[in-house]
Amino acid sequence: MSVNTVSRFNNLAITLHWVMAVLIIGMLGVGKYMVGLDEADPQRFVLTQWHKTFGILILLLTVFRLVWRLTHRSPAHPAAAPRWERFASSISHFLLYALLLAAPVTGWMLVSVSPLNIDTLLFNVIPWPHLPWLHNLADKASMIHQYEDFHEWATGALIALLLLHIAAALKHHFVDKDTVLKRMLPSSAAGTGTTMANFVVLLSAGIGGLLFAYTSLNAGGDNLSSGASDVSAMATIMGESTAIQFSGSQVTASINVDSPESGSLLATVPTASVTSSNLQVQGALPDTEWFDSENYPEAVFESTQISAAGDGQLNVEGTLAIKEITLPHTFTLQVQDTDGNKTASGEFIVDRMAYQLGMESQPTDEYVGKAVTIKFNFELLSKP
Numbered sequence: 001m002s003v004n005t006v007s008r009f010n011n012l013a014i015t016l017h018w019v020m021a022v023l024i025i026g027m028l029g030v031g032k033y034m035v036g037l038d039e040a041d042p043q044r045f046v047l048t049q050w051h052k053t054f055g056i057l058i059l060l061l062t063v064f065r066l067v068w069r070l071t072h073r074s075p076a077h078p079a080a081a082p083r084w085e086r087f088a089s090s091i092s093h094f095l096l097y098a099l100l101l102a103a104p105v106t107g108w109m110l111v112s113v114s115p116l117n118i119d120t121l122l123f124n125v126i127p128w129p130h131l132p133w134l135h136n137l138a139d140k141a142s143m144i145h146q147y148e149d150f151h152e153w154a155t156g157a158l159i160a161l162l163l164l165h166i167a168a169a170l171k172h173h174f175v176d177k178d179t180v181l182k183r184m185l186p187s188s189a190a191g192t193g194t195t196m197a198n199f200v201v202l203l204s205a206g207i208g209g210l211l212f213a214y215t216s217l218n219a220g221g222d223n224l225s226s227g228a229s230d231v232s233a234m235a236t237i238m239g240e241s242t243a244i245q246f247s248g249s250q251v252t253a254s255i256n257v258d259s260p261e262s263g264s265l266l267a268t269v270p271t272a273s274v275t276s277s278n279l280q281v282q283g284a285l286p287d288t289e290w291f292d293s294e295n296y297p298e299a300v301f302e303s304t305q306i307s308a309a310g311d312g313q314l315n316v317e318g319t320l321a322i323k324e325i326t327l328p329h330t331f332t333l334q335v336q337d338t339d340g341n342k343t344a345s346g347e348f349i350v351d352r353m354a355y356q357l358g359m360e361s362q363p364t365d366e367y368v369g370k371a372v373t374i375k376f377n378f379e380l381l382s383k384p
């Protein structure tokens, strides 16, 4: 095993430093690029998934590196360096570690409060949990912008400090002409030849990982987000099937058909928008005993899990909230492709009595059936 000498960093420290440098600079670039894309752009969804994977990887590597740093000796400051420079160096290295933790942790916090509830699957395989105390907050949707700001500030500060760090390393090398940069560079001198080999292998692995992420972006993973949507319901009233329409519903879907597990679906339906061919029904539905539209303007479906069900079908599990009642539902989402125009449709049955709808005037299913079929379809915008 290699020992950290007083004059140089050892193989592991050097390798970690440069692999992380590539990853962090890549993450900063990808992060800025993806937030510039349209929210509905499927590429933004895919990039965000890879951004989360590499961000968590950086978090784990930083914790490892910090433990390593605290348990090993580092080379001393150059003897000729003035006191202020030694002090600035120690402070900026401390801040670098702090920001290398803050950048991924604020990202993790941000996805934990996201109302889209998109799971984090590292490399599309390993589930990574949301931070439970944030994820379970009732009003988390209102906090998302604040957490986006935290992540932007942490990563902005990291960019500033990295520029200072690079400038300082170059000053040592070209102006002071000391060994500060060299002792963090792999050396192929006799006896340390393996350092260079390790370095090349691991740096290639880091770059390979990034290339893999990039190529998978263009590998036809059919990534979809939602466009126009249509929600209706079918109820049995006085023995007759009666259609009920809602207008202005909004579906936010991010689904990659190849790996639907990391997808999400959120649908909000304005309850006051209800219309029906049966005008009596139309007039009554926004009332207190039915949708109580004044106090509960929206009914919301939110997915908790999406999985492949074969034949262009996805199995969607989630919850539907109507008024103060939230119940679980599962349905099959059918994805259709007509001449390149993709649509998704599905339906599921709800028990209106379980949602306490119309229990004063229609407490039994004699006139108004208890089973109501919710039907919906929405346009899916594919990657161009």
Ligand code: HEM
Pocket (backbone or CB within 6 Å): 024, 027, 028, 029, 030, 031, 032, 035, 048, 051, 052, 053, 054, 055, 056, 058, 059, 100, 103, 104, 105, 106, 107, 108, 110, 111, 120, 148, 151, 152, 155, 156, 158
């Ligand atoms: C060292 C690690 C990380 C770096 C350097 C980094 C960097 C960035 C940057 C520069 C942005 C753009 C910020 C802006 O200008 O608005 C960004 C956005 C984002 N990051 Fe990170 N990030 C890291 C880790 C993470 C992690 C671990 C996660 C989640 C698990 C994450 C999730 C996100 C998300 C969701 C956005 C988009 C926010 C939005 O849509 O406004 N990041 N990241």
